[in-house]
Amino acid sequence: MFPKIIQTRCSRLTLVNLLACGVLSLFTATSHAENADLTLKSPNASSSVIRLNQVGYRTRANKVAIVLSQSTSEFEVVGAEGSEVVFRGKLSEPVVWEYSKESVQQADFSKLDSDGLYRLRVGKKLSSPFSISDAALDSVHEASIKSFYLNRASIELKTEYAGIFARKLGHPDTDVKVHGSAAGPLRETGSSISAPRGWYDAGDYGKYTVNSGISTYTMLLAFEHFSDEYKTLDLSIPESSNAIPDLLDEIKWNLDWLESMQDTDGGVYHKLTALNFSNLNTMPDQDVNQRWVIGKSVTAALDFAAVMAMASRVMSPYDAELDNVSQRYRKKAIRAYAWAKKHPDAIYKQPEDVSTGAYSDDEVSDEFAWAAAELFLLTKDKAYWNDYRQQELNLSAHLNWGNVSVLPLVSLVSFGEGLLGQNDYALVKKQLQSSADELLALHEGSAYNVAMNDGDFQWGSNSSALNNGLVLYQAYLSTMEEKYQTAALSTLDYVLGTNATGYSFVTGYGNLTPMHIHHRPSVADTLSIPVPGFLAGGPHTGRQDKCPYDGDLPATNYADIECSYSTNEIAINWNAPLVYILGAAVSQRD
DSSP states (O other): OOOHHHHTTTTSOOHHHHHHHHOTTTSOSHHHHHHHGGGGSOOOTTTTTEEOOSSOBOTTSOOEEEEEOOSOSEEEEEETTSOSEEEEEEOOOOEEETTTTEEEEEEEOTTOOOOEEEEEEETTEEOOOEEEOTTTTHHHHHHHHHHHHHTBSSSOBOHHHHGGGOBOOOOOOSSEEEOGGGOBTTBOTTOEEOOOOOBOOBSSSOEEHHHHHHHHHHHHHHHHHTHHHHSSOOOOOTTTTSSSOHHHHHHHHHHHHHHHTBOTTSOBEEEEEOSSOOOTTOOGGGOOOOOEEEEEOHHHHHHHHHHHHHHHHHHGGGTTTTTSHHHHHHHHHHHHHHHHHHOTTOOOOOOTTOOSOOOOOSOOHHHHHHHHHHHHHHHOOHHHHHHHHTSOOOTTSOOBTTBOTHHHHHHHHHHOBTTBOHHHHHHHHHHHHHHHHHHHHHHHTOTTSOOOOGGGSSTTHHHHHHHHHHHHHHHHHHHOOHHHHHHHHHHHHHHTTOSTTOOOOBTTSSSSOOSSOBOHHHHHSSOSSOOTTOBOOOOOSOOTTOOOOSOOSTTTOOOOSTTOHHHHBOBHHHHHHHHHHHHHHHTOOO
């Protein structure tokens, strides 16, 4: 089953060995095993001096490491054993990064395009090993998607697919009660609906329509933009034997749940949770708290409408296998949008007896624009285009679940050419590029080579970086100018180790990765390692959880401890842009 390189390690209980020996589908290729071997070595004393992509670089990709300012002006790339010099270069001039208060220099070794295992040396300081290979990111890419399977609700995760992360079925959600905030003439308080499947939203066991909206969209966009990569990708999930690409199978698991969140009047329930969070040390099958659908909101209805409209378009080639699913999605999207237009003031307000995530948003013009744009692309009905044009978009605010202003531009530029008039298409294209240009300026002015500003260092800061990368990549697809691609993919280097904390923030990947994420299955199971492929939230100074932190700067205030839900939780809307940017990277094969 395993290549020889893995067979010799399965008796050594390291993080990567357990992943390799347990999650069979992700770690069976020799190239993957070579990448995994990098994490067998502990960080050395200089790991805090040299920050780089700990997983590896594609052969012809841009390759830049960050070095805390040194007395020398030169660096070398050497073989993994630290002897043979394969590349020499000059460090850039020192610059202070305002978010970490460090004086740093850049080491650019992009011209090194020979595959192998290497270290970067500055004076007597050696980095941890890293790989250069066109397959360097394949394993982490697959793991970032597989994490959605490993976070499914309403299913037993079998060893055949989940390896050592197998677990019992939890939250069947076939008897979900209707909360008073969601009741209506046809749904009395305390009545029951069935709403199984879906992904757990984050470190808790809630399922939230608004956050599922942007997450599902981003995954669908990855499929549309990199379909050649995904049509043949085998994720080893229960649906892998069917005729549907595995990525779409995984997305459909969440779409199945989203469908069930639409009420008979077209409105959409805001979330499905217990009234309170379960104890952190609780496996899914041990959480027996009553589950409720809570509230109906305009944002839930609009996010639902946008995603269902997009899903109708993306899934239509597979209607024969999926019982004409695209028409069902289409009808549901239209009904949800109609409900939202009738209830524009249905802003979600957290009931007094509920303490789970709120995802409340009182500015809905961006959601209206997004849903209208997706329905226009689907139906070609100019009424939706007219609705879109009436909305005001806040394009100065960066993409996140609460501000989706840029998403209609992404879809219209990607799929609206020929459908929109020439002037209208030129306008949306200009608006999208203008947003990307602002991010490009951040990238070019950053000591850490990453497109981030003050507002990005918030809860889920790593996803802020990646969402900025997603927007930058749209400009690359539109113009084919490499500067946008370079800036977009630098956000991936950032989360994989080229940052001020020295962490590769994807569990299981890198030589220093989060081990104590705020994620109930990772805390409550009997394993000493977390579920792999998850992106930790990342540093910021909000400190909503009141946990102890060593630093007090935006780019360094991070703690790899379970209580730190503000910096060390995981979430589907954080992993989704990770999937997208990794998809962009691996699709650039020679």
